Amino acid sequence: MVFQPVIGLEVHAELKTKSKVFCPCPVVWKAPPNTVTCPICMGFPGVLPVLNRKALELTLRTAIALNCHIHHQTIFERKNYYYPDLPKGYQISQKRIPIGFQGWLEIATASGRKKIRIHDVHLEEDTGKSVHGEEAGDPSASFIDYNRSGVPLCEIISEPDIHSVEELEQFMIKLRQLLLFLDVSECRMERGHLRFEASVSVRPQGTNTLGTRVEIKNLNSFRAVSGAVQAEIERQIALLKEGRSVQQQTMLWNEASKRTEPMRTKETAHDYRYFPEPDLVPVLISDEWLAQIRQTLPETADEKTLRFVRVYGLSEKEAELLTATPAVAHFFESAVRHFHDPKGIGNWMLGDLQGLLNESQKDWETCPVSPESLAQLVQLIDDQTISVRMAKEVLREMFATGRAPKTIVSEKGLVQIADQDYVRKVVIQVINNHPHAVADYLSGKDKLIGFFVGQVMKATGGKANPQLANRLVREALESRRTSS
Numbered sequence: 001m002v003f004q005p006v007i008g009l010e011v012h013a014e015l016k017t018k019s020k021v022f023c024p025c026p027v028v029w030k031a032p033p034n035t036v037t038c039p040i041c042m043g044f045p046g047v048l049p050v051l052n053r054k055a056l057e058l059t060l061r062t063a064i065a066l067n068c069h070i071h072h073q074t075i076f077e078r079k080n081y082y083y084p085d086l087p088k089g090y091q092i093s094q095k096r097i098p099i100g101f102q103g104w105l106e107i108a109t110a111s112g113r114k115k116i117r118i119h120d121v122h123l124e125e126d127t128g129k130s131v132h133g134e135e136a137g138d139p140s141a142s143f144i145d146y147n148r149s150g151v152p153l154c155e156i157i158s159e160p161d162i163h164s165v166e167e168l169e170q171f172m173i174k175l176r177q178l179l180l181f182l183d184v185s186e187c188r189m190e191r192g193h194l195r196f197e198a199s200v201s202v203r204p205q206g207t208n209t210l211g212t213r214v215e216i217k218n219l220n221s222f223r224a225v226s227g228a229v230q231a232e233i234e235r236q237i238a239l240l241k242e243g244r245s246v247q248q249q250t251m252l253w254n255e256a257s258k259r260t261e262p263m264r265t266k267e268t269a270h271d272y273r274y275f276p277e278p279d280l281v282p283v284l285i286s287d288e289w290l291a292q293i294r295q296t297l298p299e300t301a302d303e304k305t306l307r308f309v310r311v312y313g314l315s316e317k318e319a320e321l322l323t324a325t326p327a328v329a330h331f332f333e334s335a336v337r338h339f340h341d342p343k344g345i346g347n348w349m350l351g352d353l354q355g356l357l358n359e360s361q362k363d364w365e366t367c368p369v370s371p372e373s374l375a376q377l378v379q380l381i382d383d384q385t386i387s388v389r390m391a392k393e394v395l396r397e398m399f400a401t402g403r404a405p406k407t408i409v410s411e412k413g414l415v416q417i418a419d420q421d422y423v424r425k426v427v428i429q430v431i432n433n434h435p436h437a438v439a440d441y442l443s444g445k446d447k448l449i450g451f452f453v454g455q456v457m458k459a460t461g462g463k464a465n466p467q468l469a470n471r472l473v474r475e476a477l478e479s480r481r482t483s484s
C-alpha cells in the first residue's frame with residue numbers, strides 16, 4: 001500500500017520592530033540576560049500593555065502579501081498556561097479573530113505550481129528563553145532570560161496541504177523569501193527569528209480522510225523541519241504497515257539520533273482557556289490604512305524574476321538566482337547601474353564571487369566587494385584592459401582586501417598587452433626559436449597553435465591579450481606555409 005503524507009506547518013517569525021509589542025523595551029540581539037525588561041514584559045501586577053503599531057502594520061503586510069482576508073476589527077486574547085519562561089502566566093495572542101485568514105502561498109513543485117492555503121496570520125508576543133546547564137556554565141542549574149519576553153511574533157499557520165518533504169522545503173523557502181522581501185523579519189535562523197511546528201499524518205494514497213496527526217515542536221531550522229518530518233512520515237508508515245495505529249501526541253526532534261521522540265511533559269492535553277485580553281482595546285483596521293499598505297507593498301521575488309528576464313535579458317534560471325534574496329537582487333541592480341553589462345555582472349556574481357562568498361561563509365549582505373567595484377572589474381574586462389584570467393586573480397584580491405580593481409591592476413602591473421606591433425614581435429621571436437615545431441605544424445599538426453600561444457603568453461608574463469596572440473600566431477605560421 002502506498003501512503004500519502006499530510007503536512008501542516010506553523011511558522012513563528014520574529015518581527016523587525018525597534019521595541020517589543022506591548023512595552024517600550026528595545027528589541028536587541030545578545031544583550032546580557034535580563035537587562036532588557038520592564039514591569040510590563042515581566043508581568044508585574046497593575047501594569048497595562050500598549051500595542052506597538054509597527055508590529056501590527058508588519059503583521060498586516062504579511063497577511064496581505066499572503067493573500068489573506070483581513071478582519072477589520074480584531075482582538076487580543078490570553079492563552080493561559082504555566083511555564084517558567086512566561087512570567088505573566090499567559091501569553092497575549094490571537095485565536096478567534098486573527099488579523100488575516102484564508103490566504104495562500106504559491107510554490108513551485110515537480111508537477112507545476114501549487115497553492116498552499118494559509119489558515120491564518122496573527123500577532124502574538126514571544127516568551128522568555130530557558131537556558132539549560134552547560135550552555136550557561138552550570139550543568140546543575142537552569143536559567144531564564146526574559147529579554148525575549150514580549151518580542152513581537154507573527155504566526156503563520158498553513159492548512160495541511162503539503163504532501164511531501166520537497167513541497168515542505170519549497171514552502172519554507174518561498175515563505176522566508178516573502179518575509180525578507182516584505183522587510184518584516186530579518187529571518188536569521190541562527191538567531192531564532194524563524195521557528196516551526198509541524199503536524200504530520202499519513203493516509204492511504206487516493207483517500208481523503210485525515211489520519212491521526214502528530215505535532216512536532218521546537219524546530220529551529222529548515223534542516224530540522226525536513227529531517228523531523230521525514231523521520232515521522234517513515235515512523236507512521238512503518239506502524240501502519242505492521243497493523244498498529246498512530247497515537248495522537250506531541251513529539252520533539254532528536255537531531256543526534258535522527259528520530260522523533262514523545263515529549264515527556266503533559267503539554268499534549270492543553271486547554272489554554274483563551275479569553276479576551278481585558279487590558280487591550282479592540283483593534284480597528286480602516287480601509288484607508290489597508291489601501292495605503294497595499295500601495296506600499298514591495299515587488300515580490302516572482303515579480304522581480306520576471307522583470308530581470310525582461311529588462312536585463314537574463315535567463316529564467318539566472319534571474320531566479322539573482323532574486324533569491326533582497327540582498328543579492330539589490331547588489332545586482334546597483335552593479336548594473338554603475339556599468340550596464342547585466343550578463344557579465346550576473347555571470348561574475350553567480351560564478352567566482354558566489355564561490356568566494358561560500359568559501360568564507362559570507363553572504364551578499366556581508367560581501368567585502370562592493371557592487372561598484374564588481375562593475376568596475378567587468379568594465380576592465382570589457383574594454384580589454386585585463387583578461388578573464390587576470391580578472392579572477394584581481395577579484396580574489398578585491399575580496400580579501402576590499403580594494404578597488406583599478407588600484408590592484410595598476411599596482412600589480414596587470415594591464416593586458418593589446419599592442420599589435422609589440423605582440424607580433426614576440427610571436428616572430430617564438431616562431432624563430434622553434435623551427436622543429438614550425439615544421440611539425442606545417443606538416444599538419446594544427447594543435448601546435450596552443451603551444452605557440454602558450455610560449456607567447458609566457459614571454460609576456462601572461463599579459464598578452466590571448467585572442468590577439470592566437471590570431472597573430474596563426475597569421476605568422478600561415479605566412480610561413482605560403483612562403484615555403
Ligand SMILES: [Zn+2]
Binds near residue numbers: 020025039040
Ligand atoms: Zn518591557
